[in-house]
Amino acid sequence: MSSRDIFLAACNQLNDGLAGFGFKASQKGACLKKISIHKEFTFEISFQSSTLNSNGYVKLLPHILITSRRLKKWLKAQTDDVYSNDIIYSNQLGYISHFQEWKSWNVSGISQEKAIAEVIDVIKTYAIPIFDLFEDINSTIQFLMNKGTKFNRYTAQSLTPLAFMLCFASKEEAQCFFDNYLIGAPGKRLIMSLYKELKEGKAVDLMHAEFVDAFAIKLAFLQGLKI
Structure with a gap:
């Protein structure tokens, strides 16, 4: 079997x-x-492979995604068709579990049975x-108001x-979520600096990301949330 066939066989298991x-399966x-x-909402579990696979080592990386068509339409309307995105939450399976890393599993050879069982259990x-x-x-x-995205201890x-x-x-509930995130936000200084610049008249460029959370900060500003 080719590495691709091994990968797809693992996906089907x-x-x-x-x-x-x-769930309904797609993409073979x-x-x-x-x-x-x-x-x-649409809940999605996708299995990523690698171009570096060989018959002796076939890498499988699971990801989760939650999307919403209504959210995509809302974003388009709120940004005058400049920006649209349907993602509510996404992550790699390793980062929402005790592994706490970008996790891959070898699903070839003697490792396959154990790896498949472990991935199923973690999911x-x-x-x-x-x-x-x-x-x-x-x-x-x-939940998001009170705990943010701390869906579990990891x-x-x-x-x-x-x-x-x-x-x-x-708006009040969104503000509560925003406030709680800001308490321990990484890069809080960058967030505060950008928000200050926006309040002082800096043009809102939704297609330019000064840092990871820049779009969300700009959206919060446009929607009247406060810092």
Whole structure:
């Protein structure tokens, strides 16, 4: 078997192991998708391979993603069609679990059975509960207000869901999420500096990212959130 065939065979074993959660496979099994109960969100687990694979070592890297069509439309409307994005939350499986690293698994040879079982277990333990939380929009909003993206003891705080909060929650709830993130935000000095510049009249360029959270900070400013 080629490394590609080995990779796809592993993907299909993962699909079988997660069959009870209602996902549908695409991309020959390399992507699993599920629509939330309320039809607002899409939950996705994708399996990335590597161009450096060989028959003796086939790398598989799982990622999770939560998206919303309504969010994409809202962002387009709020930014005069300058910017649109449907992402509510995304991460690599290693970073939402006890591994705490950009994690890959070797799914070839004698490593395959153990690797497949471990990936399935990690997805069930850490990814599925995040998806389950988003099945109730009100509960999701309350969780993000109070705990941010600390979905478990290993996940880091992220400002990515800010657009979701501005679209789906009240302004007050979005402000609460924003305030809590800022308390321990990495690069807080950069955030404060950019916000000050925007208040003083700096042009809002949504297509230029001065740093990782720059777009979210600009969106917060445009939506009237305060620092």
